[in-house]
Amino acid sequence: MIKFWSYQREYKKYKINIISSIKKSLSKGNIFFGNELKTLEKSFVKKYKSKYGIAVGSGTDALLISLKALDIKKNDEIITAANTAIPTIAAIINSGAKPILVDIDEDYLIDCNKIEKVISPKTKAIIPVHLYGQACNMDKLTKIGRKYKIEIIEDCAQAQGAKFKNKFVGTFGKFGCFSFYPTKILGAYGDGGFILTNDFNYYKKIKRIRFYGIETVDKKNKFKDEYYSNENGLNSRLDEIQAGILNFKLKYVEKFIKRRIYLAKIYLKELQNTSLKLPYNRKFSKHVYHLFTVYHPRKNQIVNKLYKKKIQTRVIYPYPIHKMKAYKKLKFDRKKLLKSEIKSKGIFSLPLYPELKKSEVLKICKIVKEILEKV
Numbered sequence: 001m002i003k004f005w006s007y008q009r010e011y012k013k014y015k016i017n018i019i020s021s022i023k024k025s026l027s028k029g030n031i032f033f034g035n036e037l038k039t040l041e042k043s044f045v046k047k048y049k050s051k052y053g054i055a056v057g058s059g060t061d062a063l064l065i066s067l068k069a070l071d072i073k074k075n076d077e078i079i080t081a082a083n084t085a086i087p088t089i090a091a092i093i094n095s096g097a098k099p100i101l102v103d104i105d106e107d108y109l110i111d112c113n114k115i116e117k118v119i120s121p122k123t124k125a126i127i128p129v130h131l132y133g134q135a136c137n138m139d140k141l142t143k144i145g146r147k148y149k150i151e152i153i154e155d156c157a158q159a160q161g162a163k164f165k166n167k168f169v170g171t172f173g174k175f176g177c178f179s180f181y182p183t184k185i186l187g188a189y190g191d192g193g194f195i196l197t198n199d200f201n202y203y204k205k206i207k208r209i210r211f212y213g214i215e216t217v218d219k220k221n222k223f224k225d226e227y228y229s230n231e232n233g234l235n236s237r238l239d240e241i242q243a244g245i246l247n248f249k250l251k252y253v254e255k256f257i258k259r260r261i262y263l264a265k266i267y268l269k270e271l272q273n274t275s276l277k278l279p280y281n282r283k284f285s286k287h288v289y290h291l292f293t294v295y296h297p298r299k300n301q302i303v304n305k306l307y308k309k310k311i312q313t314r315v316i317y318p319y320p321i322h323k324m325k326a327y328k329k330l331k332f333d334r335k336k337l338l339k340s341e342i343k344s345k346g347i348f349s350l351p352l353y354p355e356l357k358k359s360e361v362l363k364i365c366k367i368v369k370e371i372l373e374k375v
């Protein structure tokens with residue numbers, strides 16, 4: 001079976017380094033808030049050319065904490081894409097706000113031309129989602145943000161290292177939110193997330209929210225580093241074991257991305273001239289191919305046949321947000337979200353991760369082409 005993804009190939013390859021980074025973290029005497037965390041925050045900020053960075057417990061928390069930092073309240077509205085991952089919406093709802101869904105464009109990204117129509121006096125932020133590794137049009141989004149004085153929180157969970165006009169995603173908005181979920185571009189061996197910001201006051205605030213509201217930055221604060229809460233926060237710590245593993249892997253992240261792009265190019269070459277709608281690198285952007293997502297109206301047949309040929313695929317995501325029970329009560333107008341529905345019925349992703357072999361990609365392409373001739 002060619003698995004859609006498994007951490008085990010990576011683990012096999014880097015086992016010595018991963019085990020030694022765990023041992024190193026444990027030998028230092030801190031489970032939380034030690035040197036590994038400090039190093040990770042410093043290196044991540046440097047790599048992605050931002051000013052400040054805060055590691056948190058997950059990508060979902062990164063979004064929730066960013067929303068909390070903006071003092072989002074009940075009845076506020078946050079705009080995002082109808083085809084996003086559930087956690088984008090969970091974060092919005094858990095902040096107290098209402099998600100406002102916008103349909104997607106041909107490339108599965110929020111349709112920037114439809115955003116202004118849903119902006120209201122209650123709109124506080126837009127969360128563009130750089131889905132599958134492809135950057136949203138940040139020119140259009142920042143322009144809308146400035147025009148209506150609403151903040152942009154970038155959901156970069158699937159697009160670490162992607163660029164728009166040569167600038168890294170996560171550095172355009174007020175906050176850039178990342179996920180270290182194991183399947184991601186930079187995956188931990190557990191949960192983890194990260195927030196980038198260029199704003200010192202928000203940096204301080206996010207650090208407080210991450211840790212029960214305790215002040216850890218502002219030297220002038222009377223209660224700095226004391227067990228005293230300045231504002232209601234939560235617990236979203238990234239432990240030293242995960243930070244240590246991430247520090248090791250961060251050194252290789254460019255290599256991982258290059259390998260993804262290399263394998264994606266093989267898929268693109270081999271599958272051109274087939275009836276599949278293939279992903280592509282949009283003008284002005286750098287796609288990091290977190291996923292290799294294709295579209296075909298006869299998706300179910302193809303996916304079933306691939307499975308019989310021992311090739312695992314995934315549908316990311318099979319239901320747009322407004323079609324799920326948890327969110328139906330928000331009464332989204334599905335007539336305005338039709339593209340997300342159509343696309344969700346025909347998309348599927350082929351295996352793509354750095355440890356996948358070129359021979360496996362070629363094999364997958366050969367089988368896909370054989371299947372396509374008969375469906």
Ligand SMILES: Cc1ncc(COP(=O)(O)O)c(C=O)c1O
Binds near residue numbers: 085181
């Ligand atoms: C687009 C998107 N946003 C947010 C998240 C949430 O990240 P996490 O699983 O680390 O909470 C994910 C990951 O599943 C994601 O793909």
